Amino acid sequence: MILVFGGTTEGKKTAALLESMRLPFVYSTKTNIAFETNDIVSYRYGALDEQQLEKYILGHDITMIVNASHPFAELLHSTIAKVAESLQIPVFRFGRQLLPKTANPLVFYVKTYEEALDLLEENKTLLALTGVQSIKRLTPRWKKNTTYFRILNRPESLAIARQSNFPRKQLILGFPSNDLEKEIDLIKTYQVDVVLTKETGNSGFLSTKIEVALKTDTSIIIIEQPKIPEYFIVVYDADTLELLISKTIVV
Template structure:
């Protein structure tokens, strides 16, 4: 068996650590320029579309695929699930549970980034915890101060007026986030419902500060096998 793990999440790192020394490898899309080393053979970069992914599966004699990509990487997940089904390769998605609001949260659920402008008044300072890949979808937030945090230094100017980049590499503690939001005079927090404990600290900070949160809902789930924990994914691997 040669297992391919599609990574990029903390769960993928835990899988790699648990499967150290086995016939498995990890693929990272390259969203982060200098990812931390993993204890399994690792490739970095895109496959070059569906045809490139199929060639990779064949060239590396992949016999099963464990998809531990980001919950919002729906295009990669749907393509992978389809190709594995066509090739009759075992496939599983590891999808961590979504966040749910608790007492004290001031969440507004939205379906798309473009909807944020309908909720955030002009003059507000907006902290985007959504990453740079969908940044241009917020271009209609004119008249607000936009702060977008990303891991790597920007390669160019902010794509629209009124915005600025903030470079920071997680993890961030709750105290870190409270101090940051206070220093920046943040009025609104915008996040994707990625789930996970590590990145939930910004939500706890927003709760403590009484900040309103725009929560972008996850994309619709397809018809493929899914588990929600690393342990369940490892049990699936053990049964291959």
């Protein structure tokens, strides 16, 4: 049995691939999402610590892991690496190819949220495209300066925002987009001075975000993608993933 950590574009590609290969797998996400199951596909949700993951792997005869989770899910990556290496289970990391760095006075790259906060000037309107989980981490900023967060229009996301006491009127509900004009209009409508985002590659439309910033003379701060554990075997496309699975799987 294969265990897939998904909830991303890469996760959907992995699920489609394994179904086409007729390989039984479990699709796992942190929060409950709509996911269609069948005779070879099962679904689970909920965070797992190291002990819980080890118990799940042993209890479900997991022989391989495909980690297609979000690149910034650092705790999950660490948990998977420790448990999988301990049990000697191969992990294929379906990652996102990073874009070349953009050299421009409006574009800033940082390694942490703390570095990003240090760069932010007072009395500047911030648009955070870093996800609902980052609301708490950016509390020192939005408590004192006008800040908008674009988050997914999902009950669980709205609940997290409420728990952080973030102002509802400063939430922008929607998905990332590669519609240049739509994104430019967003910057102008909310009179944004600075955009904060993550280095997600084109799966997260990073190139569009950078282009929008440059066209609107808006600063953009990009939090660099964290390093992936060395134990993972990294792939960037479904064809390579299929080849590796075919060579590794025990039928």
